[in-house]
Amino acid sequence: MAVSMTAADAAPKAPKRRSQFSLAWRRYRRNWLAVAGLIWVILFLIVGIIGPWIAPENYAQANILYANQPPSAKFPFGTDGLGHDMLSQLLWSVQNALEIAFGATLVSFIIGVALGLWAGLRGGVTDMVIMRLVDFMFAFPTYFLNLILVVKFGRGMIPILMAIGITGWAGYARLIRSLVLGMRNGEMVEAARALGATQGHIARRYLLPNVVNSLLVALAFGIPGDLTVMAGLSVVGMGLAPPLPSFGNMIAQASNNVLGYPWLLYFPAGAFAITLLSFLFVADGLQEALNPKGGY
Structure with a gap:
């Protein structure tokens, strides 16, 4: 008995289309360092999450x-x-560094993205004022500003977190502003404006989805930078x-x-060195995977 074959059966099947995530992961895993x-x-x-529960001793327990x-x-x-157990101290240090x-x-990221979006969308005086503030943050030694804030507000977890966070936003602002400037006069944005869309709607619907890859890469590079600042404050006795x-x-004590x-x-x-290198390798891998053409 002959089996009839339809034209649809005879036609070659189209290759299965890969998702953006699978394509990015495929590029990422080619980099073994990443x-x-x-x-x-x-x-x-x-370790940062469970470290204190698996630490053999209390980090503050001394035994001469x-x-x-x-x-x-x-x-x-x-x-x-x-007589402090160094393993216990190291496990607690990981959690403190993580937090x-x-x-x-995250604080730097939120401030920088908000100001960068505002500057890029509004332009004019708003853009000029925000960019001059960005220039000041780059010109002024951020490390000294961190020291001033820590001296003023104390050496606790929250004061140090905020001191590092509110001084590290300028790079994110400059990045998002440059990306927005390249898109704000595009056809989709102009059409949305013609239909009466607000600036907030344009930012959420058309701008942020197109710059999320660059922001993720910048965020990945920012974490090891803040780890270094935190360690630098401790070395001079202000951590x-x-x-x-x-x-x-x-x-510093060692x-x-x-x-x-x-x-x-x-x-x-x-x-600490391995952790910094690992975050940098991850950030470099993300840049190659999410932005294969280069740049943020």
Whole structure:
């Protein structure tokens, strides 16, 4: 019995269309450094969430009898001059770094995107005033401004988070403003204006969806930058107030005893360096995956 074949059966099937996410992931995973960085960042996030619950000791618990112990089965990362367990301090440092760096980056991101959108859409005097403020933020040493704010408001988690957050928005504002300027006179935006769409509707419907990839890349680069600022404040004694541990506090304290007790520096400095590199690798991978033509 012959089997009849219709024209639809004989025609070759069209290849299945890949989603934007699958295409981006395919480009991302070609970069093995970005994949390795993503694995470390995921571990960093997990440790930041559960670290205090798996820490063998309280970060503030001192025991002089175990002062300056080298790494061992009881103290895998050794102890400091007061007998603090370095592993416990490191686990708590990850959580503190996670909260401050992510919180500060989010604050900077929100301020920068809002001001950049406003400047790009409104133009004129509004654009000039915001861009002059951006120029001032770039010209003024942001690190000194961070120090001034921390001295003024204290060395707690929230003051440091806000000090870093409200001084780091200028780069986001300049980026979003430049992207908006390239699109605000496009056909879709002009048609929306002709139909009476508000500036807010234009921003939500036509502008933000087209710049989200660039903003994600900028956000990924911003996190390691804020981690570095946080550590820099600790090194000069203006980070989290003891006994709260942080990468910067641990590195600063270890620098005085690095020759006699090198493990005090190796573990926190090594973890911090790997974390920074991992975030940068992830950001670089996102840039290649989301913006394959280059640039933000």
